[in-house]
Amino acid sequence: MKRIFSISVFAFCALFLASLSAQSLLTPEQLAKREKRKNLTVKEWNTDSKTKTRWLDRIKVYDNQGRCIEEIEYATYGQKWRVTSKYDDVTGKVTEEVEYNDRNRPVRIRKYEWNADGTKAKQYNYLPNGKLYSVKVYEYIFSDK
DSSP states (O other): OHHHHHHHHHHHHHHHHHHHHHHHTSOHHHHHHHHHHTTOEEEEEEEOTTTOOEEEEEEEEEOTTSOEEEEEEEETTEEEEEEEEEEOTTTOOEEEEEEEOTTSOEEEEEEEEEOTTSOEEEEEEEOTTSOEEEEEEOOOOOOOO
């Protein structure tokens, strides 16, 4: 009984510390930006200078934690593309993005792996049927110059 209790306490502490360290990776400026964007929807409009015709250019939707969960790009004829994003609850990093075409059909699914320091490690690109078609690996090289 004591062993199970100590394991569960350890697991809880590990999750708590992981969430604190993930939040500490964000600068105060980033945290302030997220605070302002909670449950926000931003619409960008374009206006033709000659005809004064106005059309919706882009929509960004943010969740209750200030993270962009949907972005839609428009043209004068309608939707060009749309991207939805899912985030990891512990780290707050993007784990999956689904890109849709002008007919609102999925065309690409991107899944991400992150390094411990908060930088991207890998991006897996899938077809809508779930078949993996490419992997992008990120390499970070720092110089003393």
